[in-house]
Amino acid sequence: MGYLSRTQSDRTKIRFVDSGGTPGPVPTRLRKFAQALFACLGPVPDDTVFHFNQASKISTWRKLVLVYALRMRSRPYVLHVHGGRFDAFLEGLNPVARRMVSDMFSKAAGIIVLGEYWRDYIAEFLGVPPEKFYVVPNAVPGPREVPEDRETPVVLFSGQLTRRKGVIELLRAWAMIPENLRSHLVLAGDLHDPDGEISSLLEVTPAIETTGWIGPEQIIERLAEASVLVLPSYGENLPMSLLDGMAWGLAPVVTNVGAVGEVIEDGKNGWIVPTGDAETLARVLESLLLDPERRLSLGQEARRRWEEEYQIDRYRQRLDQVYADVLNKQR
Numbered sequence: 001m002g003y004l005s006r007t008q009s010d011r012t013k014i015r016f017v018d019s020g021g022t023p024g025p026v027p028t029r030l031r032k033f034a035q036a037l038f039a040c041l042g043p044v045p046d047d048t049v050f051h052f053n054q055a056s057k058i059s060t061w062r063k064l065v066l067v068y069a070l071r072m073r074s075r076p077y078v079l080h081v082h083g084g085r086f087d088a089f090l091e092g093l094n095p096v097a098r099r100m101v102s103d104m105f106s107k108a109a110g111i112i113v114l115g116e117y118w119r120d121y122i123a124e125f126l127g128v129p130p131e132k133f134y135v136v137p138n139a140v141p142g143p144r145e146v147p148e149d150r151e152t153p154v155v156l157f158s159g160q161l162t163r164r165k166g167v168i169e170l171l172r173a174w175a176m177i178p179e180n181l182r183s184h185l186v187l188a189g190d191l192h193d194p195d196g197e198i199s200s201l202l203e204v205t206p207a208i209e210t211t212g213w214i215g216p217e218q219i220i221e222r223l224a225e226a227s228v229l230v231l232p233s234y235g236e237n238l239p240m241s242l243l244d245g246m247a248w249g250l251a252p253v254v255t256n257v258g259a260v261g262e263v264i265e266d267g268k269n270g271w272i273v274p275t276g277d278a279e280t281l282a283r284v285l286e287s288l289l290l291d292p293e294r295r296l297s298l299g300q301e302a303r304r305r306w307e308e309e310y311q312i313d314r315y316r317q318r319l320d321q322v323y324a325d326v327l328n329k330q331r
Contacts, residue, residue, distance in 0.1 A: 001053065003141055007316040012323055019062050021055075033062060040069040049076050049109070049323045055083030060101060067104050076109035076330050078322065081118060082138075084237045084258065085164075090125055102126040109326040112136050112319075114238035115259020134322045137259065138238045139315035142247025146303055149227050149296045153289055154184045156226035156250065158219060158241040159233075161191040161198055161210070166232030166255065166275070171201040173232075173282035174208065181289045182207045188214055188222050223248040227295050228288055232273060232281055233257055246306040251298035253284055263310075269301035 005016060020033035040050065050070055052063045063079070070077050083089065093101060105111060105128045112134050113119045119133040155174075161167045167187070174185050190213040193199050202210060211218070229245030229252045236258040243263075245252055252270030254260050264270040271284045288295050 003139070003312045004316060004319070007312060009316050009320055011320040019052075019066065021053075021059055021062070036062075036066060037069060040066050040075070041073070044075075047327055049078060049326050051078045051080060051319075051323075054079045054081045054086075056086050056089035059083070060089070060104075064100060064104055067107075071107060076326055078110040078112060078326060079105060079108045080112040081122065082114060082237050084233075084239070085235050086118070086237065087121055087125075088235070090122075098126075102128070105132075108132060109330065110134055110322055112322060114138055115262045117259050117262065118237065134318075134325075136315070136318045136322065137263070137310060138240055138243055139310045139312045140240060140243045140247055140306075141312050142244075142303075142306060143224075146249030146299070147224055149292055149299065150225070151292075152183050153227035153292070153295060154186060154225050155228040155230055155285065155289075156186050156188065156222055156245070157230050158188045158222070158244065159231065159239070160189045161187055161193065163198070164234050166234060167198055168201060169232050169276055169278040169281055170230060171198070171205045171208070172278040173285060175205050176279065176282035177286050177289070179206070181286055183289060184209065186211065186222055186226065188219060219244070223250065226250050227299070228253060228285070230281075230285065231255070232275070234275055236260055238263065243306060243310050246302040246310065249299040249303040251288055251295045252302055253281070253288070263305065264302075268298075269305050270298055 001016065017036050017039050018032045019036035020029040052066065054060060054063055067077055105126050111128065111132050113122065114137050116135055119135055122128060123130050123133065157170060159165050174182065185208045187208060187210045191198065223244060227250060229242065229250040231239060231242055231254045233255055234257065238259040242252060242254060242260065252264055254264055254270060254272060255275045256272045257275065261272065264272055266272040273281045273284055
């Protein structure tokens with residue numbers, strides 16, 4: 001949404017409203033939720049479409065209240081599903097909660113998902129008509145030109161350092177790579193390690209750097225230095241870190257979770273490795289460290305794929321079309 005806010009369009013005007021999802025003190029979040037509720041109940045032009053960014057847990061229940069307010073006024077709304085574990089959230093609902101969420105989706109004027117996997121899954125699990133869905137993948141900005149492959153390759157992981165992101169398998173895989181080939185692994189993200197296993201591995205794994213949480217400018221610096229993007233996650237929707245890596249011409253090494261397999265074609269614009277398989281991950285990373293031409297080729301193909309499908313300006317155009325289609329159906 002930050003990227004989207006910097007785009008322009010002669011078809012639509014977008015107003016962003018925080019519904020209380022931004023981290024902060026509880027009173028502040030409640031105040032923002034009240035403001036969002038007022039936005040739903042207050043006066044708006046007739047051609048307004050309400051767009052809800054929908055993740056799991058409390059995000060869903062906040063949006064459910066706002067949706068009921070809109071339905072009292074017969075206002076059209078679009079649900080935009082982006083939570084990486086939305087499937088696990090749905091499967092954990094009790095029957096009553098599941099019916100409430102199903103009703104919320106069924107009454108939506110449109111449902112935006114990040115890939116065909118999520119369209120098929122939600123349509124079947126919640127019993128939502130397929131014609132309500134719009135597949136609009138995430139998108140990111142990128143540089144005009146990408147740096148050439150570094151002589152000493154840097155492998156970049158960008159995201160929260162958690163078990164679900166595959167960080168344990170990544171650290172084990174990195175330790176398996178022969179010392180003379182092991183270059184530099186950067187872990188860019190904050191650590192969430194309740195049982196301490198990741199911290200223990202960080203202490204003994206060689207040739208790594210942890211940055212903690214870093215902002216957009218620092219991420220760009222890391223992307224410009226890297227040659228390989230690694231994300232051995234157990235669950236994703238369509239990760240922004242993957243698209244960032246593709247925009248910067250990095251060779252992606254990823255697991256086939258969520259909509260990732262719709263973006264990465266194994267062996268053409270990246271490598272897909274099995275989830276939870278540190279040995280295979282080590283072999284793939286080792287092969288890329290050994291072969292600069294292969295790293296460069298995969299990175300170029302990843303960049304080309306980003307240029308075709310995942311640029312932020314095209315994303316705005318796709319959203320404009322969704323809004324126009326939703327309004328046409330309401331007339």
